[in-house]
Amino acid sequence: MTTHHSTPGPPLAPWDPPQGPGRRSRTALKAVLAVLLVLALTALGLYVAKAGPFARAGANGPDPAAAAQARGFLADWSQDRLDAAGARTTHPAEASRVLGSFTSGLEITRPRLTAGVPRAAEGGAVEVPFTARMPVKDLGTWTYTSRLTLRQAKDAWLVDWKLSLVHPRLSNVAKFRLEREDTSEPKARDRHGKTLTSAATPSLAPVLAQLADGGAGPRGAIRLVDRTSGDVLRTEARFGAKEVSEEPVRTTLDSDWQSAAEHALAAEPKHRNASLVALRSDTGEILAVANSPAGGFNRAVSGTYAPGSTFKIVTSSALLMKDAVRPDTIVDCPKQLVVGKEFHNVETSSFPDATFRKDFTESCNTAFISLRGTLAPTALGDVAREYYGIGQEWHIGIPSYDGSVPAPKDETEKAASMIGQARIQANPLIMASVTATATTGRFRMPHLVPDPKDTTKTTPLPARVSSDLRTLTRATVTEGTARVLADLPGEIGGKTGTAEVSDDAPNNGWMVARRGNVAIACVVEGGVTGSGSAGPILHELLSRVPGDGS
Structure with a gap:
C-alpha cells in the first residue's frame, strides 16, 4: 500500500471577518429564522400527531377497544348469539332475554345492525350510534337508529344496558306490538261481472292474492303500546298498502x-x-x-x-x-x-x-x-x-x-x-x-x-x-x-x-x-x-x- 504524505507549506494568515453593523444584522436575522423554523416544525408535528390527516387512531379520541366491544355486541345480536351479546353488557341475563323477546315477538328474521362513528361522552363513557334494519317476516324491513353507551369496568369496556338502546322508545312503560292486518281475499269479478272466489275455483287462490292491491302483498304495522293498558301510543312502521279499495278487481277471466x-x-x-x-x-x-x-x-x-x-x-x-x-x-x-x-x-x-x-x-x-x-x-x-x-x-x-x-x-x-x-x-x-x-x-x-x-x-x-x-x-x-x-x-x-x-x-x-x-x-x-x-x-x-x- 502506498502512503501519501503532505508537505507543510507556509503558515496561513488568520481570517478576520468584517466588522461593523452588517455582521450584527445578519447574525440576528439567522437567529430569528431559526426560532421561526423551530416553531413551525413544532406546530406541524402537533397537527400531524393530533389533528392532521395522519393522526394516530385514538390519540385524541375514544378508546378503540370500546368501539370494538360495540361492534361485537351488534354482531352477536344480529347473528342471534344472544347470550354472547348479553355477556358484553352490564346486565347479561336481562339483555339476553329482552333481545330475544324483541326479535321473536316482532317476528324479525335477521337483524342487520351497522355501527356508526364512536364519540366521547360524559364521565369517560363512549357512545356508538347504530342503524338497525329489521326484516319483519313476510312484511318488509323496519329501519331506525339508536345508540349504545359503553363504560369501562376494571380492564374491559361493557355496554351500559338500557331498554332504550334496543330502540329509543322502548321503556318500562311502553313496548312494541306487531299487528298483521286482514289479508283476506279481495273481491274480484270475471269478464262478465260474475264474482270470483277461491272457494268456488281453488286455483284462483294465488291469483287473487297477487291481484290484491296490485300485488302489494300482505299488510301490517308495528305499534308502540302502553305496557299496562295496551293502548296504541303511535305507529312506528307500516307495511303494504295503507288503504284497500272496496271496489272489486276486474279481470279478463271467464x-x-x-x-x-x-x-x-x-x-x-x-x-x-x-x-x-x-x-x-x-x-x-x-x-x-x-x-x-x-x-x-x-x-x-x-x-x-x-x-x-x-x-x-x-x-x-x-x-x-x-x-x-x-x-x-x-x-x-x-x-x-x-x-x-x-x-x-x-x-x-x-x-x-x-x-x-x-x-x-x-x-x-x-x-x-x-x-x-x-x-x-x-x-x-x-x-x-x-x-x-x-x-x-x-x-x-x-x-x-x-x-x-x-x-x-x-x-x-x-x-x-x-x-x-x-x-x-x-x-x-x-x-x-x-x-x-x-x-x-x-x-x-x-x-x-x-x-x-x-x-x-x-x-x-x-x-x-x-x-x-x-x-x-x-x-x-x-x-x-x-x-x-x-x-x-x-x-x-x-x-x-x-x-x-x-x-x-x-x-x-x-x-x-x-x-x-x-x-x-x-x-x-x-x-x-x-x-x-x-x-x-x-x-x-x-x-x-x-x-x-x-
Missing part, C-alpha cells in the same frame, strides 16, 4: 273456462302436478289459470319448464321464414342421431323419406335436429323474441315468468334447442301465447286485467308462415300425435311435447291446442308423454266448454 279448467285438472288420474292456461288468441286476454294442487306457487304463469316439442312451433317458424323447408319437403326421420350425444324419437320411432309435415305431426326429433345447420346460432332466440314476445317484459297483472331462449353454447346445445330442450325455459302461459300467435300471426301480450301496460315490441309473422302453422297443427290432431282431440267438434289444432327433466326422473308431458278464438297450454310434471298425460286434460276441458271464447 268463470265457465276457469271452472272447466279446475275440473279437467281434478280428473287427472294420478294426481300429478299439472298447470294450465287458456287465453283469447285475438286479444291475449287470459280466460283461465289453473294449477293442481291448487294452492301455493302459481306454476302456470311463473313456472320454468323446458317446453319440449311444443316449442317446435317456434322452430318451424324459423325454418319456414328461412325457406329451409316447406311442408312437403322431404326430411328423413331416423331412429337416432348423434350430435355430441345421442338424440332419439319417442319410442325410437322412425319415418324414412318423411315430409316435413310428417315430421311435425309425428314430432320427429331427429328430423328437426338434422335441420340445425340451416339456422344461425341465435336464430331461435331472435324469432322467439321478435315474433313471439318471449323474453320481453310482460305485464299480465300479476308476477309472471316470461321465458328464455338463450343462444346455444355448442353444437349439442343447438341440437337440443331445436326440440325445446337445452336451456330453453317456458310455462303454460308462454306456450298458450305461442299457440295464439301462430294461429293469428300476431303476438298479443297475455293479461289478466283490462288495459294492461304493454311495453313489448314484436313483428307479425309472415302470412304464409302463419297459414302453414295452422295447417300443421290441424294435421297433428287429425293424423298425428294429438289424435286424442280428434273426436271433439270444431277445427282443433294442437301439438304435443315430451320434455326431459333428468336421467333419473320421468319426462314432463305437454300439449298445446287451439279452437276458434282460444289457445290453451298444459304441462303435467312426470307425465312421460304429452298425448298420454296432458292430452286427456285438454280433452276434458274442451268437452266442458264448447264455446270458442268469443
Whole structure:
C-alpha cells in the first residue's frame, strides 16, 4: 500500500471577518429564522400527531377497544348469539332475554345492525350510534337508529344496558306490538261481472292474492303500546298498502273456462302436478289459470319448464321464414342421431323419406335436429323474441315468468334447442301465447286485467308462415300425435311435447291446442308423454266448454 504524505507549506494568515453593523444584522436575522423554523416544525408535528390527516387512531379520541366491544355486541345480536351479546353488557341475563323477546315477538328474521362513528361522552363513557334494519317476516324491513353507551369496568369496556338502546322508545312503560292486518281475499269479478272466489275455483287462490292491491302483498304495522293498558301510543312502521279499495278487481277471466279448467285438472288420474292456461288468441286476454294442487306457487304463469316439442312451433317458424323447408319437403326421420350425444324419437320411432309435415305431426326429433345447420346460432332466440314476445317484459297483472331462449353454447346445445330442450325455459302461459300467435300471426301480450301496460315490441309473422302453422297443427290432431282431440267438434289444432327433466326422473308431458278464438297450454310434471298425460286434460276441458271464447 502506498502512503501519501503532505508537505507543510507556509503558515496561513488568520481570517478576520468584517466588522461593523452588517455582521450584527445578519447574525440576528439567522437567529430569528431559526426560532421561526423551530416553531413551525413544532406546530406541524402537533397537527400531524393530533389533528392532521395522519393522526394516530385514538390519540385524541375514544378508546378503540370500546368501539370494538360495540361492534361485537351488534354482531352477536344480529347473528342471534344472544347470550354472547348479553355477556358484553352490564346486565347479561336481562339483555339476553329482552333481545330475544324483541326479535321473536316482532317476528324479525335477521337483524342487520351497522355501527356508526364512536364519540366521547360524559364521565369517560363512549357512545356508538347504530342503524338497525329489521326484516319483519313476510312484511318488509323496519329501519331506525339508536345508540349504545359503553363504560369501562376494571380492564374491559361493557355496554351500559338500557331498554332504550334496543330502540329509543322502548321503556318500562311502553313496548312494541306487531299487528298483521286482514289479508283476506279481495273481491274480484270475471269478464262478465260474475264474482270470483277461491272457494268456488281453488286455483284462483294465488291469483287473487297477487291481484290484491296490485300485488302489494300482505299488510301490517308495528305499534308502540302502553305496557299496562295496551293502548296504541303511535305507529312506528307500516307495511303494504295503507288503504284497500272496496271496489272489486276486474279481470279478463271467464268463470265457465276457469271452472272447466279446475275440473279437467281434478280428473287427472294420478294426481300429478299439472298447470294450465287458456287465453283469447285475438286479444291475449287470459280466460283461465289453473294449477293442481291448487294452492301455493302459481306454476302456470311463473313456472320454468323446458317446453319440449311444443316449442317446435317456434322452430318451424324459423325454418319456414328461412325457406329451409316447406311442408312437403322431404326430411328423413331416423331412429337416432348423434350430435355430441345421442338424440332419439319417442319410442325410437322412425319415418324414412318423411315430409316435413310428417315430421311435425309425428314430432320427429331427429328430423328437426338434422335441420340445425340451416339456422344461425341465435336464430331461435331472435324469432322467439321478435315474433313471439318471449323474453320481453310482460305485464299480465300479476308476477309472471316470461321465458328464455338463450343462444346455444355448442353444437349439442343447438341440437337440443331445436326440440325445446337445452336451456330453453317456458310455462303454460308462454306456450298458450305461442299457440295464439301462430294461429293469428300476431303476438298479443297475455293479461289478466283490462288495459294492461304493454311495453313489448314484436313483428307479425309472415302470412304464409302463419297459414302453414295452422295447417300443421290441424294435421297433428287429425293424423298425428294429438289424435286424442280428434273426436271433439270444431277445427282443433294442437301439438304435443315430451320434455326431459333428468336421467333419473320421468319426462314432463305437454300439449298445446287451439279452437276458434282460444289457445290453451298444459304441462303435467312426470307425465312421460304429452298425448298420454296432458292430452286427456285438454280433452276434458274442451268437452266442458264448447264455446270458442268469443
